[in-house]
Amino acid sequence: MRSSLKTWALPALVLLGLLAGWELLVRAAEIPAYTLPAPSLVAQTLVAHFGSLAGSWWVTVKITAGALALACAGGVLIAAAFALSPTLERALFPVAVVLQVTPIVAVAPLILIYVHSTTAALLLCAWIVAFFPILSNTVIGLRAADANLRDLFRLYRATPWQRLRLLRLPAALPYFVAGLKISGGLSLIGAVTAEMVAGAAGRETGLASRILEASFRTETPKMFAALTLLVLTGVGIFALFNALSAWLLGSWHASESTRPD
Template identity: 75%
Template sequence: MNGLAARALPALGLAGALLAWEAVVRLGDIPAYTLPAPTLVARTLADNLGSLLGSWWFTVQVTFGALALACLGGVLVASAFALWRPLEAALLPLAVVLQVTPIVAVAPLILIYVDSTTAALLLCAWIVAFFPILSNTVAGLRSADPRLRELFRLYRASPAQRLRLLLVPSALPYFIAGLKISGGLSLIGAVTAEMVAGAAGRETGLASRILEASFRTETPKMFAALTLLVLTGVLIHAGFGLLARRLLGPGQAPGPE
């Protein structure tokens, strides 16, 4: 299969799914409040784009703010773990607890203890995005060639030199793999936390628009907001995939941990 055909197949599959959806709605005479047709969703999105874009921008800010904090915290903690094993043994279980605890269960508590709703949403999205960065970076820092490690010890390299010259280059592919995972998870965390919060008003994201539309049985508007969320997630995934190919070359990034 040539490159053009490989790129065309996903588009053809998506177009076929949308056409089938449109046909089912029209032939089955399904009401819009039950299942709107793709053409109606597109019209609704165009009609409400002005109001939805403000909410979309809020969701994007929370998503990338949480992702930036997860990258900063994950890399710093992973570096400390790599340089001092007892610290990893003491703190890694806490990170695992954060990872395995459902954010839906934690979000109401965070909203109680954190006064700012925006800060609470950031914290919830950070919790979801943090662990993949941490675990993949730790695995990357551990993946350095043992012979090179011994060489650095032989030349009495300082911990900072080992980290900068040996461990960081080894960990970069793993970090990029974790970043691709955490990019989507931070969006999921932001949307989930906002739905749990049930926030309303101007400074709210697309999750609030979906909740408002569901209360009013405006199903086409729900699908329009959901379409923006899906497109955002696809763009995040594609953007980090492009970053991985630019930094590492095609096929060089390892699978997620």
């Protein structure tokens, strides 16, 4: 219990200090709300408009979760195929790299043109952003199996599928979880970016569209309120996968060890 309090006390104090400094700065400098609203005003705006923002938040969450699920399924399956067939990896891995380095802001308008379903287009945009970290980390993890254990499996004439299932996949689990933490935030970023492109035409009602709508009306406190929901969502995603990592790896992997150095 004390360890948990120590872990959370310092970050909480830093965050409260930053918010208090922000509040004091706005009040002391008499900064108008349309330029920089105080945290207290942002909180009031969030409470006042929570009903309308909650529906938009749910749209964003569904796109984020769907894209992350597709990235996990696709990344793990393709990484496993790469592990079983190095030739396939050499042929297709450059395609994954191309997807990774292509700016989503540049291709999102094209995807929205070519894909008739707006929801499917948004999912595809978010998936493109979230896919590569899962694939790359899992591929590295599948290669990270102990060389002595690999030799032992060959000695006992294990099949490629047995080596994958019993040796490589357990070795890749810490790497997959690390990729999951990265892709969780990236899927939210991809969803918001795609929503902004689609929301400019008024076709979606995600939080990004609410931010654009508020910016057009110079409703800066509402923009900050929507942004606060996005930030809290991202923090929640990271905390969820951090807890998942501790649950999956805490009893056996060094990355989740609580012993001091």
